[in-house]
Amino acid sequence: MDNFNYIIAGGRVLDPASGLDAVMDIGICGDTVACMADSIDREDVRIDESTKIIDASGALVTPGLVDLHCHFFPDEYYGLPPEDTGVLSGCTTMVDGGSAGMLTYEYFSSQYMEKSPSKSYAFILHHPIGQFFQEENWKNVSVNADATADFIRRHPRIVGLKDKLTSDFAWYQGVEGVRRAVDIAHKSGKPYAVHLGTSTRLVAPDEKASESDVADAVRACTLELLATLRKGDIIFHAFTGKLGAIFTADGSYDEAVRAALKRGVLLDASVGRANFDIESYRLARQKGILPDLISSDLVQFGLTDVVFNLGTALSKFIDNGLTLSEVIHRATFMPAQAISLDDGTGRLRENGPADITISHLETGEFIFQDKMNGHTFSGPCLLRPKMCFVDGKPYETKHHGMSAPAAPR
Numbered sequence: 001m002d003n004f005n006y007i008i009a010g011g012r013v014l015d016p017a018s019g020l021d022a023v024m025d026i027g028i029c030g031d032t033v034a035c036m037a038d039s040i041d042r043e044d045v046r047i048d049e050s051t052k053i054i055d056a057s058g059a060l061v062t063p064g065l066v067d068l069h070c071h072f073f074p075d076e077y078y079g080l081p082p083e084d085t086g087v088l089s090g091c092t093t094m095v096d097g098g099s100a101g102m103l104t105y106e107y108f109s110s111q112y113m114e115k116s117p118s119k120s121y122a123f124i125l126h127h128p129i130g131q132f133f134q135e136e137n138w139k140n141v142s143v144n145a146d147a148t149a150d151f152i153r154r155h156p157r158i159v160g161l162k163d164k165l166t167s168d169f170a171w172y173q174g175v176e177g178v179r180r181a182v183d184i185a186h187k188s189g190k191p192y193a194v195h196l197g198t199s200t201r202l203v204a205p206d207e208k209a210s211e212s213d214v215a216d217a218v219r220a221c222t223l224e225l226l227a228t229l230r231k232g233d234i235i236f237h238a239f240t241g242k243l244g245a246i247f248t249a250d251g252s253y254d255e256a257v258r259a260a261l262k263r264g265v266l267l268d269a270s271v272g273r274a275n276f277d278i279e280s281y282r283l284a285r286q287k288g289i290l291p292d293l294i295s296s297d298l299v300q301f302g303l304t305d306v307v308f309n310l311g312t313a314l315s316k317f318i319d320n321g322l323t324l325s326e327v328i329h330r331a332t333f334m335p336a337q338a339i340s341l342d343d344g345t346g347r348l349r350e351n352g353p354a355d356i357t358i359s360h361l362e363t364g365e366f367i368f369q370d371k372m373n374g375h376t377f378s379g380p381c382l383l384r385p386k387m388c389f390v391d392g393k394p395y396e397t398k399h400h401g402m403s404a405p406a407a408p409r
């Protein structure tokens with residue numbers, strides 16, 4: 001019998017997928033959760049002088065947080081070093097939201113994913129280069145659909161195909177581009193994930209395109225998406241307020257959205273700095289629609305502004321439609337399921353991987369920003385990850401979340 005390397009003692013252990021919410025001790029041996037008990041006897045034969053006891057009293061102990069959409073390809077304009085989106089933010093598993101394309105993935109994978117302390121996966125962008133332009137320039141770009149599907153199939157850490165439904169994509173590739181992307185994902189056997197929300201500005205100016213022409217092209221692509229997305233496909237930035245938004249005051253997409261949700265299309269809030277609109281979210285809530293998944297879309301510029309980390313992104317939803325447990329579920333078990341991780345990721349149980357996040361849950365009245373230059377709204381909790389374990393290896397976090405103090409009650 002191996003000795004415990006660590007005991008996480010006396011924390012509130014919350015694992016929504018197991019229906020577990022209780023004060024417990026967790027014993028870690030190597031890379032595995034060896035014991036979960038109300039209290040591990042300090043005379044237990046598995047405890048010796050090398051066992052480190054971590055006092056988690058008053059803290060929240062959850063399965064390691066899974067960020068389904070962030071950017072950790074630092075050679076690219078938005079990307080952060082993988083440590084920042086991962087262990088330094090308390091995330092034990094993370095998925096890059098399409099920074100690399102088929103032509104840049106091998107480099108991204110060898111230089112960053114394989115060296116990341118957190119477990120890392122990636123969506124690759126439909127655009128072969130990846131996200132190396134502020135918005136991808138789709139003018140005169142063609143995609144080898146069969147080669148892309150084959151490439152995804154051959155790389156197990158690629159979890160799906162990603163598109164950004166920008167004005168540029170809609171104008172140059174249009175509904176044919178949407179159909180091709182869904183088809184590539186289908187052939188690869190992985191989900192298709194799509195970023196909603198764009199401006200009418202084209203990256204490569206095309207004099208023939210008026211603003212209203214571009215807006216029409218975006219709307220046509222949005223409708224095509226809602227009609228063709230399949231079970232398990234993911235809509236990122238589901239509550240964007242930009243052009244391409246699916247929750248609008250006139251309800252013009254309501255029927256198509258309901259049909260897509262009925263088929264099993266997943267909504268990810270992926271809040272980001274510019275793609276979460278509180279009014280759009282309220283419109284969705286009025287219709288009884290809530291996110292299936294909550295990710296951060298953390299990029300370089302988000303570390304100190306609006307987003308901060310996944311913990312702050314999650315806090316925006318606590319008691320704004322979702323309980324703490326429902327929010328944790330959407331950033332642990334649900335994203336692990338969405339990318340078909342069947343190795344125990346997103347749950348806490350004996351003999352499962354020792355991927356664990358320890359957070360402080362502050363209470364008060366916190367004022368959140370939905371997006372840059374947007375609206376503010378309040379919530380009663382702020383989740384601050386303090387420490388995490390990846391396969392039993394401990395890391396202190398550095399990015400503790402929103403710095404604004406709580407407003408007095």
Ligand SMILES: [Zn+2]
Nearest residue numbers: 069071097297
């Ligand atoms: Zn993103």
